[in-house]
Amino acid sequence: MKHSLLSVLALTAASAVTAQDLPNIQTDNDWFKSGETTIQELIARQANTGRAKNVILMIADGNGVGTNYxxxxxxxxxxGKLGEEEVLPYETPDYHSALVKTYNINAQTPDSAPTAGAMNTGVKQRFNLINLTGDAIHDDCSTxxxxxxxxxxEIVEGMGKSVGIVSTARLTHATPAAVYSKTANRNWEDSVPEGCTAQKDIAAQMIDAMTSGMLDIALGGGSRYFTPKDAATPNGGTGRRADGADLIADAKEAGIQYASNLEELNxxxxxxxxxxxxxDSHTSYEADRPATEPSLTDMTRTAIDFLSQNDEGFYxxxxxxxxxxxxxxxxxxRTAADGMIWTEAVALADEMTNDEDTLIIVTADHEHAIAFNGYCGRGTPIHGLCYGIAKEGEMHSDELNLADDGxxxxxxxxxxxSGTILKQGEGKNDFSGSxxxxxxxxxxxxxxxxxxxxxxxSETHSxxxxxxxxxxxWAHLIDGTLEQNVIFHVMNHAINAE
Incomplete structure (x- = not known):
């Protein structure tokens, strides 16, 4: 009876005051008007239940909610803004959103290999393994x-679609390797243990995927893992393959084109x-990238142009x-500079494709142990020191906030x-300081x-x-709080929808 009465009172109160009854200082406020605009955009949003011709999975490695903020x-x-009011390309009402639980089946704090593997197979996996079931054991080739x-x-290749990878990491690194590789150790990038015959190293698996026609374009870093040990790489370093295989030469012989810089790519x-x-290893940070090296947006543009030639679609x-x-x-x-060009790559991928037939999913594999301190005024440089909150206006005061240590x-x-405030003393475990x-x-x-x-x-994941x-x-299936492997199931449903 009590709950019913409260419900009636709440309904009466809600109907007694409408937006039309509010004072002009409220309804004319820019925040109020922008809120009304957002509501109308959400109301107008319609579920797309057509079949996806193309799927683009965009993963900013380590870009959890905090890093994204x-x-x-x-x-x-x-x-030139204060910052908080910025809307990133994927934060608009035409994107559906959800939270994702990232743990691995045996790890509270996840690793990139099984998180990417979960998104590419629909099955959560073990720490440091890629695309193997939970019965496989890390570092054990026999499993x-x-x-x-x-x-x-592999599923979309069987449907006649093309497949591509773009990464600012090594192409044999955990996240890109999850597209094509199956390995008991994510670090077996250029070799496997002696006597291991159940799998090849990750670089060899990638070239096999390209020569078989499963993988059509791969752009990123890591030439040292495709080059014989001590031999010169196309990028000025030396190779690391102890087996002496020249996988770049093998790729060229199989008719795969090769580029080592932006000019050659173009x-x-x-x-x-x-x-x-x-x-040789990962690509340059965006803040340090030379003009001769393709950016993330350069690679994104080339990959979509190339893959879009297939009338059956692509992944x-x-x-x-x-x-x-x-x-x-x-x-x-440097995190921020790479994050900024990441947002530009998302906007470019969206611009180059059609919402009607292309499912774009934007996410991260995990978060980091990043934390944010208060109480800072608006406009405080997010990568700088915390300014105080001003009593008037929106901009911060000119005084820096001080901690109790002054x-x-x-x-x-x-x-x-590695930025720890503690300093190591004489002993290995002796740390102190201010x-x-x-x-x-x-x-x-x-x-x-x-x-x-x-x-x-090295700072850890969280x-x-x-x-x-x-x-x-089928983007509307992204909703609520999801297990990470559900992302695969959304993609798979979208390409098979009737």
Missing amino acids: ATRLYVGQQK VAGNELTTFA ALDMSKPILGLWT LEIEAGRVDHANHAGNFA KPYSVITYTNG RPDVTQEEATDLDYLQQALIPMS GEDVAVYAKGP
Whole structure:
């Protein structure tokens, strides 16, 4: 009876006040009007239940909810805004969204290999393994046979579609390898243990995928794993393959075109398979990338142009791998620069495709141990020190907030990493010390490492949820809080819908 009465009272109160009855200072407010606009856009949104001809899975490695928040502010501030009001290309009402649980079947904090594998097979996997069932054991080659999972790329190739990979990491690294590889150890990039006959190394698997016609275009870094040990790579370094195989030569002999820089990429014939490797290892951070090296947007444009020639459609996985690496380094300035061009790649992929027949899914594989400090005023540089909140206007005050030690602090810190405030003493496990005093100029320098607490040579992932955004056929299935492997099932349903 009590609940019924409360419901009636709430309904009466709701009907007693409408937007038309509100004062002009409220309804004329820009925030109020923008909220009404958003509601109308959401009301007008219609579910697309057609069959997806194309699927683009875009993974910003390590770009969890926190990292994405910081990237949003950085992008907005680069445009001269205060930052928080920026809307990233995939944060608009025409994208559906959800939260994603990223754990591996045996790990609370996930690794990129099984997270990417879950998205490419529909099955959650073990830490450090790629595209094998939970019965496979890490680093044990004897458990590979019989536990191999079928990938989304293999499914769409059987439908006559083309397949492509774009990554700013090595093409043999965890996330891109999940498109084509099955391995008991993600680190078997150029070799497997002696006596292991159940699988090839990841680089060899990639060339097999290209020569068989399953993989049509692959653009990224990592030429050293395709080149014989001590032999010169096309990028000025030396190879690492102890078996002496020259996989780049094998690819060329099989009719696959090869490019080692932007000029060579632009000169290729778009009618034949393409392999592009710009660096010996991972590609350059965007903040350091030379003009001769293709950017993430350059690779995205080329891949979509190439794959769109297939009338049956395509599957393309695009990874911004170095967002993850800069987070591991505790260097948010480079994280942000790679995050910014990532958002441009998403916008470009959307622009180059048709919402009616292309499902675009934008997500991350995991988050990092990134944390945000308060209480900062609007407009505080997201990668800098925390300014106070002003009493008037929107912009921050000119005074830096101070911690109880009397020193300013940055907006972003990491809970662990090489930027630790603790200093090592004489013993291996002897750490002590206090925070250094940092200026705003120092904190916003490209090479600055955000302060961290727990000392580690490389900052770790975290187990927090990540977000997923989707538009196109069956994008409305992205909703609520999902297990990460469900992303595969959305893609698979979309390409098979009647």
